[in-house]
Amino acid sequence: MTGYHAPAPADNGGRARKPDPARGFTAAPSSGPTEPMARRARPIRPPPRLLSRAADISGALRSMTAATFDILGIGNAILDVLARAEDGFLTDQGMRKGSMALIDTARAEAIYAAMGPGVESSGGSAGNTCAVAAALGARVGFLGKVAEDALGEVFAHDIRAAGVTFPTAPLAGGDPTARCLILVTPDGQRTMNTYLGACVAFGEADVDEAMVASAAVTYLEGYLFDPPAAQAAFRRAAALARQAGRQVAISLSDPFCVGRHREAFRAFVARHTDILFANEDEVMSLYEADSFEAAMEAARRDVKLAALTRSERGSVILAGDETHHIPAAPARVVDTTGAGDAYAAGFLAALTRGHALPECGRWGSLAAAECIGHFGARPQSDLKALVGAA
Amino acid sequence: MTGYHAPAPADNGGRARKPDPARGFTAAPSSGPTEPMARRARPIRPPPRLLSRAADISGALRSMTAATFDILGIGNAILDVLARAEDGFLTDQGMRKGSMALIDTARAEAIYAAMGPGVESSGGSAGNTCAVAAALGARVGFLGKVAEDALGEVFAHDIRAAGVTFPTAPLAGGDPTARCLILVTPDGQRTMNTYLGACVAFGEADVDEAMVASAAVTYLEGYLFDPPAAQAAFRRAAALARQAGRQVAISLSDPFCVGRHREAFRAFVARHTDILFANEDEVMSLYEADSFEAAMEAARRDVKLAALTRSERGSVILAGDETHHIPAAPARVVDTTGAGDAYAAGFLAALTRGHALPECGRWGSLAAAECIGHFGARPQSDLKALVGAA
Numbered sequence: 093m094t095g096y097h098a099p100a101p102a103d104n105g106g107r108a109r110k111p112d113p114a115r116g117f118t119a120a121p122s123s124g125p126t127e128p129m130a131r132r133a134r135p136i137r138p139p140p141r142l143l144s145r146a147a148d149i150s151g152a153l154r155s156m157t158a159a160t161f162d163i164l165g166i167g168n169a170i171l172d173v174l175a176r177a178e179d180g181f182l183t184d185q186g187m188r189k190g191s192m193a194l195i196d197t198a199r200a201e202a203i204y205a206a207m208g209p210g211v212e213s214s215g216g217s218a219g220n221t222c223a224v225a226a227a228l229g230a231r232v233g234f235l236g237k238v239a240e241d242a243l244g245e246v247f248a249h250d251i252r253a254a255g256v257t258f259p260t261a262p263l264a265g266g267d268p269t270a271r272c273l274i275l276v277t278p279d280g281q282r283t284m285n286t287y288l289g290a291c292v293a294f295g296e297a298d299v300d301e302a303m304v305a306s307a308a309v310t311y312l313e314g315y316l317f318d319p320p321a322a323q324a325a326f327r328r329a330a331a332l333a334r335q336a337g338r339q340v341a342i343s344l345s346d347p348f349c350v351g352r353h354r355e356a357f358r359a360f361v362a363r364h365t366d367i368l369f370a371n372e373d374e375v376m377s378l379y380e381a382d383s384f385e386a387a388m389e390a391a392r393r394d395v396k397l398a399a400l401t402r403s404e405r406g407s408v409i410l411a412g413d414e415t416h417h418i419p420a421a422p423a424r425v426v427d428t429t430g431a432g433d434a435y436a437a438g439f440l441a442a443l444t445r446g447h448a449l450p451e452c453g454r455w456g457s458l459a460a461a462e463c464i465g466h467f468g469a470r471p472q473s474d475l476k477a478l479v480g481a482a
Numbered sequence: 483m484t485g486y487h488a489p490a491p492a493d494n495g496g497r498a499r500k501p502d503p504a505r506g507f508t509a510a511p512s513s514g515p516t517e518p519m520a521r522r523a524r525p526i527r528p529p530p531r532l533l534s535r536a537a538d539i540s541g542a543l544r545s546m547t548a549a550t551f552d553i554l555g556i557g558n559a560i561l562d563v564l565a566r567a568e569d570g571f572l573t574d575q576g577m578r579k580g581s582m583a584l585i586d587t588a589r590a591e592a593i594y595a596a597m598g599p600g601v602e603s604s605g606g607s608a609g610n611t612c613a614v615a616a617a618l619g620a621r622v623g624f625l626g627k628v629a630e631d632a633l634g635e636v637f638a639h640d641i642r643a644a645g646v647t648f649p650t651a652p653l654a655g656g657d658p659t660a661r662c663l664i665l666v667t668p669d670g671q672r673t674m675n676t677y678l679g680a681c682v683a684f685g686e687a688d689v690d691e692a693m694v695a696s697a698a699v700t701y702l703e704g705y706l707f708d709p710p711a712a713q714a715a716f717r718r719a720a721a722l723a724r725q726a727g728r729q730v731a732i733s734l735s736d737p738f739c740v741g742r743h744r745e746a747f748r749a750f751v752a753r754h755t756d757i758l759f760a761n762e763d764e765v766m767s768l769y770e771a772d773s774f775e776a777a778m779e780a781a782r783r784d785v786k787l788a789a790l791t792r793s794e795r796g797s798v799i800l801a802g803d804e805t806h807h808i809p810a811a812p813a814r815v816v817d818t819t820g821a822g823d824a825y826a827a828g829f830l831a832a833l834t835r836g837h838a839l840p841e842c843g844r845w846g847s848l849a850a851a852e853c854i855g856h857f858g859a860r861p862q863s864d865l866k867a868l869v870g871a872a
Contacts, residue, residue, distance in 0.1 A: 209613065209640040209860055212602035223599065242632045250599040470599055
């Protein structure tokens, strides 16, 4: 809490969020990548000040072209299939509790056949973050690849109905829309099995240059390191954002994902990242650190701003020599699916609104608590009321 | 409560319910209508005694071939898409709150485009009843038509994972799997918009004669009067059940559905129905009665057993000159979708287990209360524990 003065919240300009009535749920034709931009033109507002300590860069931010989006998320576009399961089911299936495993078609079919009745809803790490941030009043875009199929239409409907601009053309004639088979155990922990499907086709051509340049923060999910073409897209998005003088945020997603791509992650965080989101396991895996404290100090050196989450122990926000400890918001644990995504959403929605870092952490904690209190990753409550941002 | 003695509960024979691992979620080939029968052969147990007052028919029941299924549901196979909505949304869309409207493709697309982010789960009135009854330990089959598409696979997975035998061949090359766009208002009321899709192709050929003959109760949802070919299937199923000396149950589904087909319903109830499920509005619409009491007496004359639900005022069970008033179980109202279906499931699961009518009503009330307490129509709690039937 060192010497930070919160700027007044930016005017939201009464932005209405209306889904596009031209998009049906039966085989809608693909839309060009720029079409929704014109439709969603919004009143210009001053660019947000991103860092509490960053008096040195806030002048530069203010003089930049006004951002059209607060947050542009880029990630795997996935439909979640959630079912309850006992711990024994995970053991029988050889699943590592709490983690995300990549699976092929045969394994997806075998797991689906063995698991209980499910509930389907839109998911994907960055997709969840975008939906939650939009619910909190942020202006949000999302880039990610679905197929031209029923589940792809569900994903597109849901993210647009949440108020998020989603221009990526669906994949025709390739793999089906990605799905994640999520087993929720009685302790509320989620264990995920992801079939990437059409996500593998997300590439550099899908990175909408104008959208990246017009977003205050480009937010990348670490899972994008898994599909190879997406890695290239990821780097291009970061380069474009930096070129336009915008901020690049990354979420590390999963300790095993970090393990699969550690060197690439380490280089990306050090060279191209402004804002780092990670939980304790992920940041320790990234830096191969023996303690959270050691990992924390490594992150402090690498990025301007880091928000490190520690489940029920809350989160730690690092910005230069500033350190803020944020308590977790009270929650009855029903299902932790999407809790980290929701934290990042709350944090970034507050940050791009010009709030002080402790307030950003509070929004993150509240959004995560809301998410944990119900089945599924997308919000079910009035989040604006929850954080007091009517 | 006049002179009824509960028979001892029948032995359940430790029936394990395992989904078929051969069924995947990507384009599974259609299965013939009889294939799962052999797979699901179960220990034979004595036939249930269905009616408390029916000493005259219980002897006949006992001497019949033992039933393989307690309940065979026949209904529209539908995927629900649930979203929260304000009352104003219903007004703007010209929807009648609390009712079910049939919609065509164009209207389905328009409503879907306008509604908020959704959650998908398997539904359909009789399908819900089957899933709940199976969760309560009943041996259950279901007949209904999905398409050979992603949503059809979801429906088939969910009902089989719930422990229900579902042999109907999916429709190839026709309309897509049916879906119901359900708007849940802040008072917990649901307003449904059904696109029937592949359900229209359900016909007499889909009525598995052996399954009907081997089910203690064939349970028909009133909504089947809407697709014309299903009406014929409906009558055939009832005739086959009667021919095999089994019981025929019908649920009236919706007052407007009753209004659309009143004469046909009236004749069917009087001539072919043993057990009638209806709520207050439906039974009054059926008999065009001015009071619930008048409708009640008409139902008493028409059928051997009627269970009439009255929301928070509980239910009334009529069997000859017996009348049982059953209180509603306490519930926090989140979403009433499927409450009536769950009531019928609880009632029939207890009845086919040999319980007394007041106990059947109690199971119905508890199953309905569980359903009302969460979003969506399929059970989320351990229902056996809830009713005390471990």
